[in-house]
Amino acid sequence: MGAATEVECLDGTVRLARDLDAAASTPAAAPVAAAVTELLPMYSSVHRGAGFKSRASTAAFETARRRILAHVGREGGDDTAIICRNTTEALNHLAFRLRLEPDDVVCTTVVEHHANLLPWARYARRRYVECGTDGMFDVDDVVAALCAQPVPRLLAITGASNVTGWMPPVDAICDAAHDRGVPVVLDAAQLAPHRLVPRGPDFVAWSGHKMYAPFGAGALIGPRGAFAEGEPFLMGGGAVELVDLDEVLWAPPPEREEAGSPNVVGAVALGAAVEEMARVGWAAVDAHEAALGDRLRSGLAGIERVTLLGPPPEIPTLAVASFLVDGMPHGLVAARLACEYGIGVRHGCFCAHPYLMRLLGCRDMAGTRARVLSGDRSAIPGAVRASVGLGSTVTDVDALLDALRQLTAGTEAPVPYRQDPLSGDFFADTSVPGWWSAGSAAGGGCAQG
Ligand SMILES: Cc1ncc(COP(=O)(O)O)c(C=O)c1O
Numbered sequence: 237m238g239a240a241t242e243v244e245c246l247d248g249t250v251r252l253a254r255d256l257d258a259a260a261s262t263p264a265a266a267p268v269a270a271a272v273t274e275l276l277p278m279y280s281s282v283h284r285g286a287g288f289k290s291r292a293s294t295a296a297f298e299t300a301r302r303r304i305l306a307h308v309g310r311e312g313g314d315d316t317a318i319i320c321r322n323t324t325e326a327l328n329h330l331a332f333r334l335r336l337e338p339d340d341v342v343c344t345t346v347v348e349h350h351a352n353l354l355p356w357a358r359y360a361r362r363r364y365v366e367c368g369t370d371g372m373f374d375v376d377d378v379v380a381a382l383c384a385q386p387v388p389r390l391l392a393i394t395g396a397s398n399v400t401g402w403m404p405p406v407d408a409i410c411d412a413a414h415d416r417g418v419p420v421v422l423d424a425a426q427l428a429p430h431r432l433v434p435r436g437p438d439f440v441a442w443s444g445h446k447m448y449a450p451f452g453a454g455a456l457i458g459p460r461g462a463f464a465e466g467e468p469f470l471m472g473g474g475a476v477e478l479v480d481l482d483e484v485l486w487a488p489p490p491e492r493e494e495a496g497s498p499n500v501v502g503a504v505a506l507g508a509a510v511e512e513m514a515r516v517g518w519a520a521v522d523a524h525e526a527a528l529g530d531r532l533r534s535g536l537a538g539i540e541r542v543t544l545l546g547p548p549p550e551i552p553t554l555a556v557a558s559f560l561v562d563g564m565p566h567g568l569v570a571a572r573l574a575c576e577y578g579i580g581v582r583h584g585c586f587c588a589h590p591y592l593m594r595l596l597g598c599r600d601m602a603g604t605r606a607r608v609l610s611g612d613r614s615a616i617p618g619a620v621r622a623s624v625g626l627g628s629t630v631t632d633v634d635a636l637l638d639a640l641r642q643l644t645a646g647t648e649a650p651v652p653y654r655q656d657p658l659s660g661d662f663f664a665d666t667s668v669p670g671w672w673s674a675g676s677a678a679g680g681g682c683a684q685g
Contacts, residue, residue: 256579317456322453326441330355343378347397347588414436425443429448444505452502467486536640559620569640598617
């Protein structure tokens, strides 16, 4: 999955570029790329053209929608799939569409990605389920938040953490929420590429780019009725039945929620991705990733000066591991792995600042905040994250573990690294192509996310 790419490392050696960052984004699966290639000659307007290609594109788009619904077991009933850009857009969309009032309470957790925290903050009060230093909470913690007054309008919870790979007990949590009349939205961005999405949540959101379909589409699933009243998130063509200058008759969902020309290529890619997951089979996905995940986590735990964050080894997680290297800033570890070993990982806070701060035990952020406000991101706390997907191999994991053993044993860097205070990232001071100038000029460091 993903063509083998070579990279010239700082010592002049050309190595395989190993991507251990599936929790960020994944390359296109071959059948996904094939489906997109097949569609492209037919590409035309969706729902808006009488021509043959237009009809073919519309059919492809609607077939993809059906596949996406079927993937989460929601076809043939009252549910709809809204094709959007990604999980972030899906959750913002839902937060708007639920017509929350400022006094409404949305119950969520400190484990969430920012995408499942910030949209609720815009419209409602939040009540947070806290986690322990191991990054977990249990059903009783959620029940306590559900039982507090006022009764929450919604429970917004992740299916799996993109930081630790921990999977909250979603089925039991959904039962507890439903027993109290509280609907549940599941952020399935990290879970959906690795596990069957649980059937309990009322709403589900996930992204194609983390599921081998990097063509800009995601999905928001939910009961059609939730989108049947009120104004849509976006207004414009395609979302309407009739428009007069003073009046609009909105189309029924899902069209009502998809104003503007839809991303048919992205939808077809996501439809192909869910078919591919079904073809591979969850047992095979789990077996592959569990083997690599165990190797990764136990390997990291066995390296002196490396500290794994999150749940203890006996707790099953997805194959995601966030860790610290004693005495070495997280950005420097990531830069050295990339420049000296050709290994791609992520560092920083992984768009989950409150969770990372808890895992790191950083409660007082005043100093960091002041420095960030002054434009200096060099001391943002964070960690290094390695994660695997279907395209990852044992050799990839072993290469990471070997590289970390060398780094922690004190292997000298071949050139100095400089930290860019604006991004917080480290760059090797070298003329080897692609490392210093391309890296620093591109901007937008990991540390910010
Ligand atoms: C758990 C989780 N939620 C939400 C998101 C946001 O996804 P996107 O950036 O595709 O909107 C991510 C992305 O990594 C994630 O891991």
